Amino acid sequence: MFAFTEDYSVIGQGLFNYLSILTVRVPGVGICRILISGLNEMPNINLNDILTIEAVRVGESNYFEPYSIRSTNNIYLYRQTERAKSTKTMTATSNWYTKNEGSLLNDRARIIYDLMKACLIKRKDIKTYLAAITKEPFTDKRGTSYYIISESRRKDGVVTYFVTIRPIVVSNSEVRYFSNYFYTVYCILGILLIAAVFILSRKLSAPIVRLSNVTSKLASKDFSVRANVNLQNEVGQLSASINVMADNLQAAMEELQQSAEIAKVNEKRMKLLLADLAHEFKTPLGIISLYSEVIENGMFEKEPAYYFGMCRMRN
Helix, strand or coil, X not given: CEEEECCCEECCCCCHHHCCEEEEEECCCEEEEEECCCCCCCCCCCXXXXXXXXXXXXXXXXXXXXXXXXXXXXXEEECCCCCXXXXXXXXXXXXXXXXXXXXXXXXXXXXXXXXXXXXXHHCCCHHHHHXXXXXXXXXXXXXXXXXXXXXXXXXXXXXXXXXXXXXXXXXXXXXXXXXXXXXXXXXXXXXXXXXXXXXXXXXXXXHHHHHHHHHHHHHCCCCCCCCCCCCCCHHHHHHHHXXXXXXXXXXXXXXXXXXXXXXXXXXXXXXXXXXXXXXXXXXHHHHHHHHHXXXXXXXXCCCXXXXXXXXXXXX
């Protein structure tokens, strides 16, 4: 974590302890520390050499960002970058060189320092600068992405800023966690979906089942049933049509029953009429037949004209 105040003063040496530093002694100034972490350009520096250093101070601290480091016989570092306005050229004696490279902490400390050095060196507005660099994740040269996290605290009237980074890494435990999480979510959603489909199907099919039962009873000549489906859709219209059909069928069957009863009464009356007619026709014909047999067989006691007269009277 890198901590500094609103006046660009660096707090402590925590971050710099993980960086490669060349410590030099500047006459009239004292000990200065040159940040050369990540350069790998000074493996053979000779201690107690007289060096000419072109560097700029990092905030309000005794740490310096170098542009060039030279000795009488060697050029250890030279950068062809634009110099800051506060760049100084100083003559110093090298005291010792501390190399901190290769570990994860070294790399992360270097990333934080590289992110913040422009703000401290050029004295940019801290809030605006932090808002800009924390807006999106940062990706280093190796392709690792980091979240840049910043916080500020006010104490005794002084605002202190804290900056750190967090790698965006999905570990196996996180993968398992999210797998179990999504598995649970999918199971719950599946159960809810099945329940919703079941309830919806029952709700949709219940009116149709009732209509099916009504039509079955109508088919078995039970015209007293009605479809009680009060829906404002096609099923409701079908229910109303079935009820109208049932009313018409019931009325038609009642008319047929009344017609059948009337037909039975008429049939009975016709039978009685025919029986009476047959009786009426049968009586005179029998007498005429008897008289005819008497005349034919010669068994008459009176003259034949008498019997013929009787037959004409019967007609």
